[in-house]
Amino acid sequence: MFEIVTKRKLNDSVVLMEVKAPLIAKKAQAGQFIIYRTDERGERVPLTIADKNPEAGTITIIFQTIGGSTKSLAALNAGDSILDVSGPLGMPTHFEEGIKKAVVIGGGVGCAIAYPQAKKLFSEGVSVDVIAGFRNKDIVILEDEMQAVSDRLIIATDDGSYGKKGFVTNILKELIDAGTQYDVAVAIGPVPMMKAVAAVTKPYGIKTIVSLNPIMIDGTGMCGGCRVTVGGKIKYACVDGPDFDGHAVDFDELMRRNASYRGEEQHSCRLTGTVRSRGNANTEEK
Numbered sequence: 307m308f309e310i311v312t313k314r315k316l317n318d319s320v321v322l323m324e325v326k327a328p329l330i331a332k333k334a335q336a337g338q339f340i341i342y343r344t345d346e347r348g349e350r351v352p353l354t355i356a357d358k359n360p361e362a363g364t365i366t367i368i369f370q371t372i373g374g375s376t377k378s379l380a381a382l383n384a385g386d387s388i389l390d391v392s393g394p395l396g397m398p399t400h401f402e403e404g405i406k407k408a409v410v411i412g413g414g415v416g417c418a419i420a421y422p423q424a425k426k427l428f429s430e431g432v433s434v435d436v437i438a439g440f441r442n443k444d445i446v447i448l449e450d451e452m453q454a455v456s457d458r459l460i461i462a463t464d465d466g467s468y469g470k471k472g473f474v475t476n477i478l479k480e481l482i483d484a485g486t487q488y489d490v491a492v493a494i495g496p497v498p499m500m501k502a503v504a505a506v507t508k509p510y511g512i513k514t515i516v517s518l519n520p521i522m523i524d525g526t527g528m529c530g531g532c533r534v535t536v537g538g539k540i541k542y543a544c545v546d547g548p549d550f551d552g553h554a555v556d557f558d559e560l561m562r563r564n565a566s567y568r569g570e571e572q573h574s575c576r577l578t579g580t581v582r583s584r585g586n587a588n589t590e591e592k
């Protein structure tokens with residue numbers, strides 16, 4: 307059992323938890339993740355290790371309550387325990403030697419996954435620009451944390467309610483066209499966002515790392531659920547990734563595979579006309 311030491315709401319749907327997991331805290335590196343189950347019948351859910359405190363023996367997870375399994379986790383409080391937490395899983399992010407200037411781009415809750423990457427680069431003396439995109443002001447998360455691990459933090463909102471108005475890709479292109487020379491870009495967020503960032507950086511030859519989020523089950527390379535195609539070759543995101551070269555990823559295939567279980571994840575009620583996520587008490591109108 308893994309005790310939840312602190313729990314904090316970052317916005318209406320995103321929760322931060324520090325969880326006692328001393329062995330994972332000792333070994334975890336940026337880019338790695340855990341898989342948890344809240345109970346014996348629960349799904350196995352992957353979440354990135356957003357931070358760690360080896361002295362206190364804790365890891366930090368930040369997650370969006372999106373469906374049944376993340377809602378059952380969000381229902382737990384400090385002092386409660388999570389049944390299983392396995393990790394650290396996946397390959398740590400690999401950065402080439404000699405990087406001087408990096409841009410880290412996060413989209414929504416993807417900022418929780420981008421934050422440890424920015425922190426690692428910044429702690430190694432790399433100059434880091436962070437571009438963090440959100441739909442609106444109400445869902446901005448981790449502003450102080452990202453500020454602390456960057457030379458320049460640019461927040462963008464789709465509706466202009468906070469920071470710069472527009473998409474992260476427009477801001478990235480503006481910075482590059484203004485002459486900022488990046489040795490590497492790290493993009494983490496919704497798949498269409500990562501695809502769009504990779505399309506912006508490709509003509510400039512900027513190496514671009516993306517963190518993929520395919521459906522995962524065992525997290526150890528056995529089930530094949532997390533299969534992705536990178537550079538025409540089959541890779542398993544749980545053991546070969548989750549970070550890959552964004553210019554080589556087949557994003558369209560990833561989007562198709564991620565949509566495979568949408569029917570099962572949502573139950574559409576013919577009586578009321580509402581759509582319900584599996585195991586999720588909240589309903590939303592069609």
Ligand SMILES: Cc1cc2nc3c(=O)[nH]c(=O)nc-3n(C[C@H](O)[C@H](O)[C@H](O)COP(=O)(O)OP(=O)(O)OC[C@H]3O[C@@H](n4cnc5c(N)ncnc54)[C@H](O)[C@@H]3O)c2cc1C
Pocket residue numbers: 339349350351352353354355368369370371372373374375376377415418419518519520521522523548564568571583584
């Ligand atoms: C390596 C990795 C790291 C991740 N890190 C984070 C993180 O730090 N914070 C965060 O909020 N989310 C993260 N995710 C996504 C998170 O795992 C899903 O949001 C979660 O599984 C949703 O489960 P649910 O039952 O609440 O929702 P459901 O209603 O079951 O599913 C909602 C959506 O979540 C995705 N999903 C569902 N089950 C899985 C699964 N077993 N594996 C992967 N995706 C799934 C699908 O896209 C699905 O459409 C990560 C995913 C991966 C693969």
Ligand code: FES
Pocket residue numbers: 521522523524525526527528529530531532533542543544545
């Ligand atoms: S999750 Fe099963 S092979 Fe990756």
